[in-house]
Amino acid sequence: MKHLKRALLPALCAAVLCASLPGCSIAVGNGKRIVRISHAQSETHPEHIGLLAFKEYIEENLGDKYEVQIYPNELLGGSQRAIELTQTGAIDFVVAGTANLETFADVYEVFSMPYLFTSEEAYHAAMEDTEYMNRVYASTDEAGFRVLTWYNAGVRSFYATKPLYTPDDLAGLKMRVQQSPASILMANAFGAAATPLSFGEVYTAIQQGVINGAENNELALTNNKHGEVAKYYSYNMHQMVPDMLIGNLKFLNGLTHEELQIFLEAARLSTEVELGEWDKQVEGAKAIAQNDMGVQFIDVDIQVWKDAVADVQQQMLESNPNIQELYDHIQAYNAQYE
Numbered sequence: 001m002k003h004l005k006r007a008l009l010p011a012l013c014a015a016v017l018c019a020s021l022p023g024c025s026i027a028v029g030n031g032k033r034i035v036r037i038s039h040a041q042s043e044t045h046p047e048h049i050g051l052l053a054f055k056e057y058i059e060e061n062l063g064d065k066y067e068v069q070i071y072p073n074e075l076l077g078g079s080q081r082a083i084e085l086t087q088t089g090a091i092d093f094v095v096a097g098t099a100n101l102e103t104f105a106d107v108y109e110v111f112s113m114p115y116l117f118t119s120e121e122a123y124h125a126a127m128e129d130t131e132y133m134n135r136v137y138a139s140t141d142e143a144g145f146r147v148l149t150w151y152n153a154g155v156r157s158f159y160a161t162k163p164l165y166t167p168d169d170l171a172g173l174k175m176r177v178q179q180s181p182a183s184i185l186m187a188n189a190f191g192a193a194a195t196p197l198s199f200g201e202v203y204t205a206i207q208q209g210v211i212n213g214a215e216n217n218e219l220a221l222t223n224n225k226h227g228e229v230a231k232y233y234s235y236n237m238h239q240m241v242p243d244m245l246i247g248n249l250k251f252l253n254g255l256t257h258e259e260l261q262i263f264l265e266a267a268r269l270s271t272e273v274e275l276g277e278w279d280k281q282v283e284g285a286k287a288i289a290q291n292d293m294g295v296q297f298i299d300v301d302i303q304v305w306k307d308a309v310a311d312v313q314q315q316m317l318e319s320n321p322n323i324q325e326l327y328d329h330i331q332a333y334n335a336q337y338e
């Protein structure tokens with residue numbers, strides 16, 4: 001991995017340098033504009049497969065002008081760094097979870113609320129309400145980037161080096177959370193000692209005993225190999241946090257109307273592919289974690305976990321009025337799928 005990062009450095013430096021020069025667009029020998037996308041997952045992850053569909057669609061329709069390059073595994077940096085690169089235009093797109101967007105637009109804090117969605121159906125329906133979500137997606141325009149579409153990142157639960165049955169078992173445990181204020185609040189509310197770290201640091205931190213566990217979907221156990229170092233996964237299901245495909249706003253605004261439509265269609269297609277892949281892969285990930293990695297999946301009494309954080313949604317609404325409207329919108333979907 002280190003060697004790969006070193007090999008990529010010149011390309012990245014060129015991109016960063018280019019982004020600092022007005023009017024510079026990164027072109028390869030054949031004169032095509034290179035479109036760079038960064039993400040944090042492996043090449044077998046549903047998001048990578050969705051992005052391959054994005055690349056294929058762009059190149060099929062605009063191949064004389066654009067070449068899309070996908071950089072997986074945080075090769076261009078962890079989510080926060082990659083968002084900054086997208087902000088400046090050093091790269092064009094990044095996939096990152098909403099937790100990483102909270103510092104740019106605090107409306108995204110809503111997704112860090114524990115037990116926000118009451119069913120996966122409500123979650124999908126709310127995220128697929130594109131007309132509404134497009135208004136949310138415009139909230140980072142001032143920061144210089146815009147969300148184009150969402151990807152399913154499943155349901156998050158806690159996992160650790162020892163079994164967790166109730167939130168009491170989290171007492172005194174250092175649990176990694178995403179680097180966002182609302183994620184820290186959420187884990188502390190469960191009684192853990194929240195430890196914000198970037199995603200790529202989690203494996204080693206658990207291995208070295210710096211933290212006792214983390215919280216994520218099942219694919220983190222397999223695709224990111226966390227199941228090698230944390231053998232107990234408790235289905236407390238506290239969050240459904242979407243990932244977002246984010247594009248540099250100047251790049252998007254610089255496209256012709258027709259090109260923009262094609263990029264939006266490609267983004268939509270990538271979501272359809274990703275959602276299908278997710279459903280296919282999640283059961284398989286569970287089987288691999290259990291049978292090949294020796295991870296024990298624990299079915300817990302979810303109500304006990306819900307009770308432990310019963311006040312958190314209200315607290316968050318009071319401290320950040322900007323989430324109220326989206327929160328209410330999501331509640332309407334919750335009611336619809338009750």
Ligand code: GCU
Binds near residue numbers: 097178215216220243
């Ligand atoms: C999931 C999610 C990522 C996120 C990561 C994390 O893998 O898809 O977007 O960054 O969790 O917990 O950091």
